[in-house]
Amino acid sequence: MFEKSDEQLIVKALQGNKKAWLDLLKRYEKQIYNYGMRMTGKNEDALDLMQEVFISVFRNLASFRSDGSFRSWLFRIAHFRCIEFYRRKRPMQGLEDEPELVCANPSVDENLSTAQENKQLIVAMQQLPLAQKSVVELKFFGQFTFEEIAHQMGTSVNTAKSRLYVALDKLKILMEVEYA
Amino acid sequence: MPNSKLANPEKSPPNNSEMSNGESNDVSNETLLGLWLDDDLNEKQRQEFEQRCISDLSFSQQVETANVLNMQANSYQDSAVPNWDRAASFTQTEKPKWWQWQGLPSLSLAMSVFAVVMVLTGVNIKVKDGAMAVSLSNQTNMQEIDRLVASKLAEYTNHQQQVLNEYALSMQQQQLDTSTQLTEYLLTASRQERREDFAELIKYVNEQRSDDQNFYARQLNKLQQDIYATPEPLSVGNIK
Numbered sequence: 001m002f003e004k005s006d007e008q009l010i011v012k013a014l015q016g017n018k019k020a021w022l023d024l025l026k027r028y029e030k031q032i033y034n035y036g037m038r039m040t041g042k043n044e045d046a047l048d049l050m051q052e053v054f055i056s057v058f059r060n061l062a063s064f065r066s067d068g069s070f071r072s073w074l075f076r077i078a079h080f081r082c083i084e085f086y087r088r089k090r091p092m093q094g095l096e097d098e099p100e101l102v103c104a105n106p107s108v109d110e111n112l113s114t115a116q117e118n119k120q121l122i123v124a125m126q127q128l129p130l131a132q133k134s135v136v137e138l139k140f141f142g143q144f145t146f147e148e149i150a151h152q153m154g155t156s157v158n159t160a161k162s163r164l165y166v167a168l169d170k171l172k173i174l175m176e177v178e179y180a
Numbered sequence: 181m182p183n184s185k186l187a188n189p190e191k192s193p194p195n196n197s198e199m200s201n202g203e204s205n206d207v208s209n210e211t212l213l214g215l216w217l218d219d220d221l222n223e224k225q226r227q228e229f230e231q232r233c234i235s236d237l238s239f240s241q242q243v244e245t246a247n248v249l250n251m252q253a254n255s256y257q258d259s260a261v262p263n264w265d266r267a268a269s270f271t272q273t274e275k276p277k278w279w280q281w282q283g284l285p286s287l288s289l290a291m292s293v294f295a296v297v298m299v300l301t302g303v304n305i306k307v308k309d310g311a312m313a314v315s316l317s318n319q320t321n322m323q324e325i326d327r328l329v330a331s332k333l334a335e336y337t338n339h340q341q342q343v344l345n346e347y348a349l350s351m352q353q354q355q356l357d358t359s360t361q362l363t364e365y366l367l368t369a370s371r372q373e374r375r376e377d378f379a380e381l382i383k384y385v386n387e388q389r390s391d392d393q394n395f396y397a398r399q400l401n402k403l404q405q406d407i408y409a410t411p412e413p414l415s416v417g418n419i420k
Contacts, residue, residue, distance in 0.1 A: 016269050026268055033261045047264060054269040118259070121252050140246075140253040145218050161214035165242065168213075172245040 006070040014061055025054055028071070038137055039082050041126040050083050053078045075142055080179040086130050088109055114127055126173040132167035135160055209239050217246060 004012075004023070012020030032053050035048030056077050064073055125133050131153075138149045146164075150157045207215075210230055214222050221229055232239045297303070304315040304324070 034258045161210045165210040168245045
């Protein structure tokens with residue numbers, strides 16, 4: 001059996017084909033869920049974020065233009081949903097602001113159900129500001145180019161590179177502490 | 181899957197034409213690291229990158245951290261997605277049936293109004309030879325009626341004329357027949373009368389002759405008697 005392309009599934013979903021939408025959703029839900037886990041640090045939040053992302057994707061499906069990849073478009077929406085999610089959870093915290101210390105917020109570690117190696121990385125990432133964390137996520141896990149990352153985040157390529165550079169500085173220190 | 185080339189920067193192939201103007205020394209660490217992560221270094225940039233990895237401790241540490249992160253991303257074990265209500269994200273409302281179409285009452289009303297307008301204005305829609313003509317003018321309608329009436333009248337006149345002609349022919353034929361019959365009757369009656377008249381005449385003549393014969397008979401008898409009664413010789417003078 002030939003697997004239907006994203007574009008074919010989207011066309012069918014837009015015509016009201018529920019199965020096509022579910023096929024498309026299942027194709028990407030794992031990536032989005034794990035993206036949510038790394039971005040929020042909690043399974044429950046990751047699940048909530050994933051649901052919000054897919055609801056938003058479905059609502060905006062008609063505006064998707066097939067000149068770019070669906071995956072890139074999906075992660076762009078996921079990024080904006082993630083920002084909104086953070087604003088609801090931490091309305092006083094900016095995207096560039098440092099998050100609260102992990103020790104002051106032990107729920108990250110407690111509420112995370114994943115492999116131990118994953119957990120250490122996720123805990124370290126939670127200590128980065130959202131903007132830097134997003135670049136790390138999209139670059140190393142999403143495997144996007146800086147141009148794609150800049151497009152998804154609505155910034156310039158140089159800004160994206162600067163954020164990653166700063167994030168790597170912090171992660172180096174954090175991971176040294178974690179693995180010490 | 182994460183790019184495995186990141187773990188070995190020295191072997192990254194140069195495939196970038198960007199910034200190939202010999203100004204790679206001016207490229208910042210951030211940009212150079214970004215180009216390396218995008219696997220987009222050209223030859224000069226690659227040399228510069230290797231040079232900085234050797235000479236710039238902070239840069240080499242950045243590269244090392246990126247490598248570690250890349251390896252962690254490679255070995256990252258994706259968590260399984262817990263069960264969730266996937267169908268709930270399909271928020272499109274079910275397509276209504278055709279009879280549940282929202283515009284149906286409006287269409288109904290519009291059609292009713294249209295029908296009323298047609299009745300009140302006397303719209304005349306004609307379809308002839310694949311062409312449809314819609315007229316809204318009563319004048320046109322009256323003209324059409326006049327034309328139809330004239331056509332019907334002409335048809336009626338023709339019909340009446342034809343009937344009249346047939347009637348006249350019939351009357352003429354009947355008159356002819358009647359005249360013929362009358363003539364025949366008159367002729368027949370005349371013949372009959374003449375025959376009867378002749379018969380009467382012949383009868384009269386016969387009666388006269390019979391009377392005459394009787395008369396002569398009687399005269400003869402009388403004469404005979406007279407002759408026999410008088411024994412006188414018969415002479416011419418005795419005969420009366």
